[in-house]
Amino acid sequence: MANPTLLILAGDGIGPEVMGQVKRVIDWFGTKRNLAFDVSEDLVGGAAYDAHGTPLHDDTMAKALAADAVLLGAVGGPKYDALDFSVKPERGLLRLRKEMDLFSNLRPAQCFDALADFSSLKKDVVAGLDIMIVRELTSGVYFGEPRGIFEEGNERVGINTQRYTEGEIDRVARSAFELARRRNKKVCSMEKANVMESGILWREVVQKVRDADYPDIELSHMYADNGAMQLVRAPKQFDVILTDNLFGDILSDCAAMLTGSLGMLPSASLGAPTDTGRPRALYEPVHGSAPDIAGQGKANPIACILSFAMALRYSFDRGDEAARLEAAIETVLADGARTADLMGEEGGTPISTTEMGDAILSALDASL
Numbered sequence: 001m002a003n004p005t006l007l008i009l010a011g012d013g014i015g016p017e018v019m020g021q022v023k024r025v026i027d028w029f030g031t032k033r034n035l036a037f038d039v040s041e042d043l044v045g046g047a048a049y050d051a052h053g054t055p056l057h058d059d060t061m062a063k064a065l066a067a068d069a070v071l072l073g074a075v076g077g078p079k080y081d082a083l084d085f086s087v088k089p090e091r092g093l094l095r096l097r098k099e100m101d102l103f104s105n106l107r108p109a110q111c112f113d114a115l116a117d118f119s120s121l122k123k124d125v126v127a128g129l130d131i132m133i134v135r136e137l138t139s140g141v142y143f144g145e146p147r148g149i150f151e152e153g154n155e156r157v158g159i160n161t162q163r164y165t166e167g168e169i170d171r172v173a174r175s176a177f178e179l180a181r182r183r184n185k186k187v188c189s190m191e192k193a194n195v196m197e198s199g200i201l202w203r204e205v206v207q208k209v210r211d212a213d214y215p216d217i218e219l220s221h222m223y224a225d226n227g228a229m230q231l232v233r234a235p236k237q238f239d240v241i242l243t244d245n246l247f248g249d250i251l252s253d254c255a256a257m258l259t260g261s262l263g264m265l266p267s268a269s270l271g272a273p274t275d276t277g278r279p280r281a282l283y284e285p286v287h288g289s290a291p292d293i294a295g296q297g298k299a300n301p302i303a304c305i306l307s308f309a310m311a312l313r314y315s316f317d318r319g320d321e322a323a324r325l326e327a328a329i330e331t332v333l334a335d336g337a338r339t340a341d342l343m344g345e346e347g348g349t350p351i352s353t354t355e356m357g358d359a360i361l362s363a364l365d366a367s368l
């Protein structure tokens with residue numbers, strides 16, 4: 001049987017640096033675990049703009065649609081800030097999400113024991129934390145029409161529209177309930193039904209799906225602003241958090257810091273299953289291109305490596321090998337390996353991106 005295909009889009013800034021370590025991990029699974037992938041690479045974001053004048057070439061879009069999974073590093077950077085909105089690096093990523101119809105974005109926030117001291121919150125608030133944010137990814141205010149900057153009288157007005165159909169809410173709610181079934185069977189849905197009609201509809205549809213098909217799941221509803229507060233006050237009250245595109249963007253960065261660093265958080269963006277039985281899927285770290293540290297060998301590759309672990313679990317049904325990779329990362333952290341973002345006030349000598357990769361590969365070897 002042919003090997004599954006992976007399309008790597010490393011992107012900009014620290015994207016290629018962290019992806020370099022992921023490629024070593026992919027090779028390791030090929031040679032040591034007989035789990036080989038056919039890997040191809042292409043450009044996205046600013047790198048694609050530099051080469052083609054567009055943040056995502058049509059050929060790359062076609063390759064992404066054909067691949068069994070896409071791994072993405074990060075896009076964006078100050079060099080591209082002044083570009084027209086239509087060709088900004090971030091538009092490349094948004095096009096991938098939209099055209100692959102990746103409506104369900106899984107953003108786990110797990111606190112590794114070795115890092116519990118490092119969180120800006122008290123250790124007992126975050127130790128053992130394991131929550132999953134399910135963010136709707138292809139609709140809402142990111143894509144709603146009308147949008148734009150228009151002339152109105154003698155001034156300009158900027159418009160974006162929060163828009164959700166019942167079908168869009170229904171399908172992402174189902175994906176959250178399915179996940180909750182494999183976890184602690186608790187979903188908290190977050191919107192602002194107190195001020196937004198789209199929030200009222202969101203709450204109604206989520207409740208209807210739960211009552212009709214997931215009576216075994218405990219569902220609660222919370223206003224998203226309270227949700228942000230509760231995430232910082234007592235994050236362990238949550239299991240699965242279901243929310244829309246914009247609130248999910250913000251709440252997941254907030255959850256990231258519970259775990260110590262943005263450099264630790266992976267994500268999976270999943271669509272409906274294709275005729276291979278696999279969902280369309282894109283895996284990427286939650287962090288961006290980190291222009292402040294790009295090119296210095298300082299970036300933490302763990303979020304990107306954990307994103308590959310999610311690919312093993314959600315695209316290739318190899319939860320066993322995903323767990324092996326996650327355990328290797330846990331070991332390395334317990335042994336004290338720290339990139340600069342994981343150094344506390346007490347200081348110490350951080351290791352480089354490549355050294356973190358070396359340590360993870362050694363721990364993988366030791367797992368055999």
Ligand SMILES: NC(=O)c1ccc[n+]([C@@H]2O[C@H](COP(=O)([O-])OP(=O)(O)OC[C@H]3O[C@@H](n4cnc5c(N)ncnc54)[C@H](O)[C@@H]3O)[C@@H](O)[C@H]2O)c1
Nearest residue numbers: 074075076077262263286287288289290292293299300341
């Ligand atoms: N999915 C993506 O590709 C994505 C996500 C977020 C932001 N962005 C883009 O990235 C650019 C920079 O955005 P930003 O600065 O708001 O967010 P960012 O995530 O790039 O950086 C925020 C802070 O976290 C640090 N950081 C992030 N990832 C790290 C890692 N792996 N190791 C160590 N430290 C890390 C950075 O150094 C920075 O101080 C912007 O152009 C933005 O649009 C892209």
Ligand SMILES: CC(C)[C@H](C(=O)O)[C@@H](O)C(=O)O
Nearest residue numbers: 076090091093094249286288
């Ligand atoms: C880069 C940007 C388009 C993206 C978003 O806003 O969704 C990022 O912040 C994310 O969290 O993946």
Ligand SMILES: [Mg+2]
Nearest residue numbers: 249250253286
């Ligand atoms: Mg974000």
